Amino acid sequence: MKTSRKSVLLSNWRSIAVRTVLLATSLFGMSGARAEEPLFTADAGTFMSKRLQSMPDLVISLFGAIERIAKYETPATYPRVRQVTRVELEREACEGRKCRFVKAAYVPEKGLFMDNALNPQANVMDRSILLHEIVHHFQASTRRYAHLTDCERARAEEEEAYAIQNAYLAQNGGGYVPFPARAYNCRAQS
Numbered sequence: 001m002k003t004s005r006k007s008v009l010l011s012n013w014r015s016i017a018v019r020t021v022l023l024a025t026s027l028f029g030m031s032g033a034r035a036e037e038p039l040f041t042a043d044a045g046t047f048m049s050k051r052l053q054s055m056p057d058l059v060i061s062l063f064g065a066i067e068r069i070a071k072y073e074t075p076a077t078y079p080r081v082r083q084v085t086r087v088e089l090e091r092e093a094c095e096g097r098k099c100r101f102v103k104a105a106y107v108p109e110k111g112l113f114m115d116n117a118l119n120p121q122a123n124v125m126d127r128s129i130l131l132h133e134i135v136h137h138f139q140a141s142t143r144r145y146a147h148l149t150d151c152e153r154a155r156a157e158e159e160e161a162y163a164i165q166n167a168y169l170a171q172n173g174g175g176y177v178p179f180p181a182r183a184y185n186c187r188a189q190s
Contacts (some may be wrong), residue, residue: 065131075137092107092110127172
């Protein structure tokens with residue numbers, strides 16, 4: 001019996017929905033946080049059309065994209081994602097200093113902070129920024145670069161996050177973000 005492409009895709013999305021239910025208790029669960037929106041929609045058509053209705057749906061979708069692009073194993077938990085004011089972002093990501101180029105940051109043990117001016121549900125570039133920070137959650141969960149020095153680890157993590165972000169953008173027609181290599185010159189810091 002021949003299986004149609006549509007039924008295979010639908011089966012894949014159902015698999016994601018089942019995995020989502022299993023991981024739902026940890027969704028946005030760092031520090032006892034809870035999601036304000038539904039964890040996911042039961043309608044597979046919503047997933048198929050990429051009309052994501054909530055931040056939890058979007059995070060789940062980006063987890064899948066990272067798994068496909070980078071062949072990462074799924075972390076046991078989702079990061080807590082908060083859209084915050086510019087002042088709050090600078091406090092969390094830049095230790096209170098002005099950092100006008102930072103649009104989002106992953107802070108281990110606290111989660112992900114994203115400038116509330118971003119609209120990842122509607123804008124592919126903003127979505128890629130969220131994906132970039134979620135990559136850092138994957139990296140922290142797997143301790144992939146723990147064997148490197150602090151500077152080498154920071155550079156390797158950023159290089160990989162930019163590569164995955166750009167692969168995502170290439171797949172979704174959204175542009176390219178260059179890796180700021182000068183900011184990660186470990187030899188100059190030795």
